[in-house]
Amino acid sequence: MFKARSSPDEPGTAVKVAVAVFLGANFTRLRADNPFRELKPLLEKLRAETPYVVADFHAWATGEKRLFFAAAAGLCTAVIGSHSRVQTADETILDGTAVICDAGRTGSTESVGGTDTAVRIQEYLTGIPDWTKDAWDKCELQGVIVEADGEGRALSIKRLRIPVPAGNQKMPEPDISEEG
Ligand SMILES: [Fe+2]
Secondary structure, rough: OOOOOOOOOOOOEEEEEEEEEEEOOOOOOOOOOOOOHHHHHHHHHOOOOOOOOOEEEEEHHHHHHHHHHHOOOOOOOEEEEEOOOOOOOEEEEEEEEEEEEHHHHHHOOOEEOOHHHHHHHHHHHOOOOOOOOOOOOOOOEEEEEEEEEEOOOEEEEEEEEEOOOOOOOOOOOOOOOOOO
């Protein structure tokens, strides 16, 4: 959630935020419109509604993400990369646009994208696919906090990692018993 404030001591005010999702073109099975071609017209359309525009760039390749950041610099408040589910440490501001290759994920830090690692290692050893199993050890909330001025230009971007307190690590087992 974004809040605008005129000084760090003042409480913020809720503002309208537009969010656009762009899909990368490299290594993806999904085909969407060219994100580089659609970037400017879509962001201009959204900026007519609100100065606070955030783009989620869902892509595999770091190089494509960095090029997309350069293309989006100055056109929106933030471009937040996603897909790899591993938080990167490359956050920066390019001409008023906050960027990071991946904001991370919320879930077990001892997993691969939320999946139990032992099952996946066994798959690599045997070449036999298996059912995935959720991992719940050492959970963290991850993301970024972006501060912006009244014009929607990013002032700062900070990575966020908040561990879930011990004792709250496990989700309750679902009740799958059938009644009646
Ligand atoms: Fe993905």
